[in-house]
Amino acid sequence: MQYGGGGNAFSNLISNGSYSFSNPVFAALASYSSMTLLKMLGMSTYTIIQRFRTRNFTTSEDDIYKQLMNQLGHSSGTIKSKNDIVERVRNNHLNDLENIIPFVLIGLFYVGTRPKFDCALWHFRIFFLSRILHTIAYQVPLPQPTRTISWLVGYLSIISMTIPILRSIQI
Amino acid sequence: MQYGGGGNAFSNLISNGSYSFSNPVFAALASYSSMTLLKMLGMSTYTIIQRFRTRNFTTSEDDIYKQLMNQLGHSSGTIKSKNDIVERVRNNHLNDLENIIPFVLIGLFYVGTRPKFDCALWHFRIFFLSRILHTIAYQVPLPQPTRTISWLVGYLSIISMTIPILRSIQI
């Protein structure tokens, strides 16, 4: 991918802050953050699919959906596995919230420290790939420690981004 | 509402990046995000109110609150409905986290793509209203599919905002 490059020299001069799509680091953060957040939003849809498949709904007003599925004649699994399947997606979604949101927020401050483009891009790429692998490892599921390691790689790349932020503050 | 417009021409020139309250799109995002986040923060207070009403607390050290309510002579419902009432608020709060936070984060990058003001404002308005309706539908509760549809409208307006972000990246 090629980032930024649009705009003439003058517009770059007057908006040469870090937070502009003419800064390739910010453009990279924007695209990788959006892709990772879309992955996270996908968990909502996946939860709904699994709820309909297993007819496992939370509230009494959702009984209308259960009746609908029964009329359509779809069979559902046993109570035990129903909860397991939906809980697995819910826990995956919660783990995304706990990791992807801090990534984007710390990423925003990290861009302000004007990191080298390649260094920043590899942080974003590694984080993005680690979360894709984490989701696959959680939902297939792959044998442990695949899930733990993929989570850890993303976790460490967030922590690595906080170092230049905390260093840039003069104590 | 009228956004921005303050400041003289020179200050607009030197700070004409997207991320300034002199950019009406950013000002609109700031206000709608703040209002939606305040709604989300309100769920914490509502959870506490429901916990006291139903004397349904989580930890052993919270027993002091249970004793307090018993001394005040307030009656509480049955165990079954107690959990249901508090769980309904908790699930609503979690759904807010899963949707409102991505809205604000993707909204921040969306502002950087310099969308048309009207187009951006309607995205923010529709999202805000969809979350208000979602909360009412969850807590009253209104018959389904009101809650599902109000969630879906907000969800689609987030996804719609990612399109210009991913497009602005030259591949």
Add this chain to the structure above:
Amino acid sequence: MQYGGGGNAFSNLISNGSYSFSNPVFAALASYSSMTLLKMLGMSTYTIIQRFRTRNFTTSEDDIYKQLMNQLGHSSGTIKSKNDIVERVRNNHLNDLENIIPFVLIGLFYVGTRPKFDCALWHFRIFFLSRILHTIAYQVPLPQPTRTISWLVGYLSIISMTIPILRSIQI
């Protein structure tokens, strides 16, 4: 701590937007947000430690970890206390998500309202300290209402930051 001060006058002039590390309010938000988010990320590690200590894992593929701990001969508590210990950390983590993320997001818009440095710094400091105290009160655990009050102080400092944001919008 001393914030900003780097860069010459010209670079300050052309990048004198609010969102730059040359703006001491933004630099303060960056450091306090990063520190609070690191604290929140720490809850993930603490959850894992407590899961291993109590051998309380969620998924079937995690049984490999349970077997590992059994081979190492570590004893674990009773089922009841195992759930309580891990649930306590999980609930603390969720409370962090519900409060720390809105703090950072509202903080970003708050910086755009150009608040006085001292006023902003005290908001960030009080919030950070309230969350540290909240975590200690939750995990020790300290007698109530320590946890409730420390949560409330942080909550009110977020709400206090929304006032200038909503005021800066001309209706």
